[in-house]
Amino acid sequence: MSRIVLKAFLGVLMRVLFRPKVEGAERIPGDGPVILAGNHVTFIDSMFVSLIVKRPIFFIGKDEYVKGTGLKGKVMAWFFSTGGMIPVDRDGGHGGVAALMTGRRVLEEGKVFAIYPEGTRSPDGRLYRGRTGVARLALMTGATVVPFAMIGTDKVQPGGKGRLHIAPVTVCFGQPLDFSRYEGMERDRYVLRALTDEVMSEVMRLSGQEYVDIYATKAKAA
Template identity: 50%
Template sequence: MLYLTTRMVVGPLARTYLRATVHGVDNIPATGGVLLAANHLSFVDSLVIPMVAPRQVVFLAKSDYFTGTGIKGTATRAWFTSMGMVPVDRDDSKAAQHSLEIALQVLREGRAFGIYPEGTRSRDGRLYRGRTGVAHLALTAGVPIVPVGLIGTQNVQPVGTNRLTRAPFTVSFGAPIQVEGRFDGMPTGRARRELTDEVMDAIAALSGQERADGYNERAH
């Protein structure tokens, strides 16, 4: 109920006040487990995708957002919870494994899970090589991957500020990439790499970004 109420408010807000242009929502399966794999330009990416998607999309969020106190802490926790966010301690040495376990649980429950194959935000606007976790999840759970191309979200919340700016941005959902039966008999490592590269090619086609040769690394 909280999620539906939030969507009734923030969906129209994203399309009008935040000036969102949305393409391809019909590419998201109405039911069943599905991965939404997107490029990553801004913190708000994990908010705008659930705002405009036709079904709830679960993203992982820093556990800090769920532990605040007082009115602000309570409001923040309620907001992230209503948007389907799941807390994870990114400083935990087992965070990566825990994140995969959460994602698989969500997918096996027939829900939608959002992931950034680059691993972290692009600080120069280029699209970096995808990490194979996205393929591992899709192949393990047997679910399709919907590529998502984000354009302009870095202008909605520029790096270094907590304020939202009324800047136009675009969210494009591409055709689902099916995995069932396609990689049978192929070595696991090769299957994950080929599927991940296919996903990144689809994201690049939607976002129009320049490609980077290597992996993106978290800022220290």
């Protein structure tokens, strides 16, 4: 119930302030496991997607978001948990495995799992090489992959943090991708790379971003 109330309240607020344009939301299956795979340009991307899509969405977030103390910490923990975030320690040596297994559990329950294949926010607004977890999840669970693109959220929250600005936002959903013909090949790294590149190609087409064939983490380190 608290999730419905939060979504209704923030949904109205979002529509009044940002008037987001949504394209292709009808392409998201109404039931069964679905992976929403998109670009990641700012911290609030997950909030916009969660409020726009009718089905409840679950996504991975840093566990530090729910570990705060005092009133502020409790409010943040409630907000993120109610909004569908599943906390995972991604900084540890097994962070990637934990995130993958969490996504698998969500999908095997027939739910919607949102993932950013780049693995982190883009450091400069360009689209970076996708990590193969999205393909692995699709092959392990049989989930349909729906690519999506966030356009304009980097203007709402420049730099990925700080106060919000009023700016137009568009969320585009592409045609569902069915990878069932590759069932049982989730350990084949060539298949995983090919499917991940197919997803990222669709995200690039939807977003209009320039593509960079290196990982975003490497770009940030440089």
